[in-house]
Amino acid sequence: MSEQRTHDMYPSMVVEDSQNVTRTIEPITIGRQLKAIRTANKLTLEEASKRTGLARSTLSKIENEQISPTFTVMQKLAHGLNIELPQLFTKPNNIRATGRRDITKIAQGRTHLTSTYEHELLATELSNKKMMPYKSRVHARSFDDFGEWVRHQGEEFMLVLEGEIQLLTEFYEPASLKTGDSVYYDATMGHLVVSTSETDALILWVTAD
Amino acid sequence: MSEQRTHDMYPSMVVEDSQNVTRTIEPITIGRQLKAIRTANKLTLEEASKRTGLARSTLSKIENEQISPTFTVMQKLAHGLNIELPQLFTKPNNIRATGRRDITKIAQGRTHLTSTYEHELLATELSNKKMMPYKSRVHARSFDDFGEWVRHQGEEFMLVLEGEIQLLTEFYEPASLKTGDSVYYDATMGHLVVSTSETDALILWVTAD
DNA sequence: AAAAAAAGTTTCCTATAGGAAACTTTTTTA
DNA sequence: TAAAAAAGTTTCCTATAGGAAACTTTTTTT
Numbered sequence: 383m384s385e386q387r388t389h390d391m392y393p394s395m396v397v398e399d400s401q402n403v404t405r406t407i408e409p410i411t412i413g414r415q416l417k418a419i420r421t422a423n424k425l426t427l428e429e430a431s432k433r434t435g436l437a438r439s440t441l442s443k444i445e446n447e448q449i450s451p452t453f454t455v456m457q458k459l460a461h462g463l464n465i466e467l468p469q470l471f472t473k474p475n476n477i478r479a480t481g482r483r484d485i486t487k488i489a490q491g492r493t494h495l496t497s498t499y500e501h502e503l504l505a506t507e508l509s510n511k512k513m514m515p516y517k518s519r520v521h522a523r524s525f526d527d528f529g530e531w532v533r534h535q536g537e538e539f540m541l542v543l544e545g546e547i548q549l550l551t552e553f554y555e556p557a558s559l560k561t562g563d564s565v566y567y568d569a570t571m572g573h574l575v576v577s578t579s580e581t582d583a584l585i586l587w588v589t590a591d
Numbered sequence: 592m593s594e595q596r597t598h599d600m601y602p603s604m605v606v607e608d609s610q611n612v613t614r615t616i617e618p619i620t621i622g623r624q625l626k627a628i629r630t631a632n633k634l635t636l637e638e639a640s641k642r643t644g645l646a647r648s649t650l651s652k653i654e655n656e657q658i659s660p661t662f663t664v665m666q667k668l669a670h671g672l673n674i675e676l677p678q679l680f681t682k683p684n685n686i687r688a689t690g691r692r693d694i695t696k697i698a699q700g701r702t703h704l705t706s707t708y709e710h711e712l713l714a715t716e717l718s719n720k721k722m723m724p725y726k727s728r729v730h731a732r733s734f735d736d737f738g739e740w741v742r743h744q745g746e747e748f749m750l751v752l753e754g755e756i757q758l759l760t761e762f763y764e765p766a767s768l769k770t771g772d773s774v775y776y777d778a779t780m781g782h783l784v785v786s787t788s789e790t791d792a793l794i795l796w797v798t799a800d
Numbered sequence: 801a802a803a804a805a806a807a808g809t810t811t812c813c814t815a816t817a818g819g820a821a822a823c824t825t826t827t828t829t830a
Numbered sequence: 831t832a833a834a835a836a837a838g839t840t841t842c843c844t845a846t847a848g849g850a851a852a853c854t855t856t857t858t859t860t
Contacts, residue, residue: 439810440847440848450663450664452660453661468676468681505774566724588722636837636838645819646818647839
């Protein structure tokens with residue numbers, strides 16, 4: 383059979399540097415994805431064949447992009463390999479379309495109201511990813527700069543990139559963090575960050591629902 | 592053609608209330624889902640045909656579960672109807688139980704040394720968290736220091752804290768990242784990091800399954 | 801380093817997906 | 831409410847997916 387590519391479904395990987403220069407790199411294919419999953423589980427085609435009920439040759443052809451599997455086959459793959467179906471054709475970023483909230487709006491809302499944070503969203507080219515990373519310059523100096531607690535769905539990981547901050551929370555004593563320190567918490571609890579160094583602190587945030 | 596169902600991906604859900612009244616909620620099939628999407632957009636088969644580039648008859652057969660569409664066709668559907676591909680076979684309201692959990696923990700490292708990386712796990716006191724953050728000192732200088740690809744479930748966000756690195760991946764060209772640069776990718780793809788600066792680089796990793 | 805075994809690919813065939821057009825059903829209009 | 835138009839289904843055919851087995855390549859064993 384002639385060499386052909388039946389499908390190219392992945393968005394490109396986005397690399398983002400500190401000057402906001404983004405580079406876009408090559409996409410992935412369903413065949414590669416399947417092969418990656420299979421080899422990650424250290425399965426041979428024969429073993430994968432037994433688990434999925436599909437012929438060895440069929441798996442080989444899918445992996446080599448010689449055929450486009452039917453939905454029925456995709457289901458057998460997902461079930462047999464014990465993965466969620468979208469993993470077969472989705473970069474991590476496409477998987478969970480449900481339950482995502484738009485953090486941009488939250489961030490902009492805050493900034494607009496009180497000018498407490500300056501948010502820089504990262505990896506914005508990738509939609510529906512499980513985690514949302516962003517850097518924030520912290521202008522706020524006290525609770526009063528906010529007026530009320532910030533809270534939202536999900537969990538949050540935070541690391542201080544520059545300066546020193548205090549993490550004020552609804553249920554805990556204020557926590558002082560220096561450059562390099564990090565913290566992990568439930569974002570449904572009221573929380574906010576204030577700079578305690580002379581210059582505004584810079585922090586990295588990663589949230590997941 | 593005889594009446595047949597090519598695929599039933601969800602079992603019927605039975606809801607039972609306190610009076611023992613049971614309601615059966617229909618499973619989602621790709622055909623039902625497609626029809627729902629098409630009609631919600633007030634499109635005829637003819638119009639949907641034009642948008643997707645698929646024959647009217649093909650759409651009809653898919654909607655009536657007479658055939659199992661190939662992945663290529665599913666892509667055309669998603670693209671033509673302007674939806675995310677998983678919408679074709681996913682229930683819109685997948686509820687994910689998120690128990691309110693143990694909250695704030697200031698990260699304090701627990702180190703783990705290998706010849707290639709020196710990992711400092713963060714927030715180790717919190718179990719069941721959605722994200723796993725850790726800092727790594729990168730000793731490795733080339734692929735050969737590893738011998739094989741690293742891969743695992745989930746998505747990964749990475750930010751360079753000190754030095755310069757190259758992110759080597761199975762499917763992309765090597766990506767060079769300097770201090771402050773970040774990248775987000777699918778960790779099922781083979782990947783590894785090597786230092787390219789004189790001193791070993793320090794990076795932050797956050798993964799989520 | 802040759803032989804054997806295992807893993808992967810290709811061939812060849814059958815089953816089924818997808819398209820063109822005929823046919824049927826539903827909706828609109830006179 | 832009959833005729834016309836539009837929407838949807840089925841038929842029939844061609845293109846392609848999927849399986850069995852032959853073949854090739856890679857890895858292991860002696």
